[in-house]
Amino acid sequence: MENQENKLGFTQFAENWNGRLAMLGFVIAVATELLTGKGILSQLGIM
Template structure:
């Protein structure tokens, strides 16, 4: 981890973590759909 003055905004540090968390959320969403047999909208009661 680089020592940067700011950790907020459009910095490399923030964008790397944003991408990692987005990939993690996507994988969790796909796994949840696979395990339950329902899509996310069905799980939320929207369909």
Template sequence: MENQENKFGFSRFAEVWNGRLAMLGFVIAAITEYFTGQGILSQIGLM
């Protein structure tokens, strides 16, 4: 049988996906900043 590890809370599965989504968000933010010439805070009106 498969290992029935929890998919919520502090588990390896959750932490791996959290890291992957954080990397994806960082790349999207960097690409957006490159194409617009503005930082993320400027884009959302905080600066």
């Protein structure tokens, strides 16, 4: 059987995906704010 790295917890694999998804979310949030002219909180109805 091949040597399989654990994919759960604080592993390099999980941290890489966490960073990539965080960057993607940030870019989407900024683009949405630029397109609508409203901040994220006002889009959600919080402010």
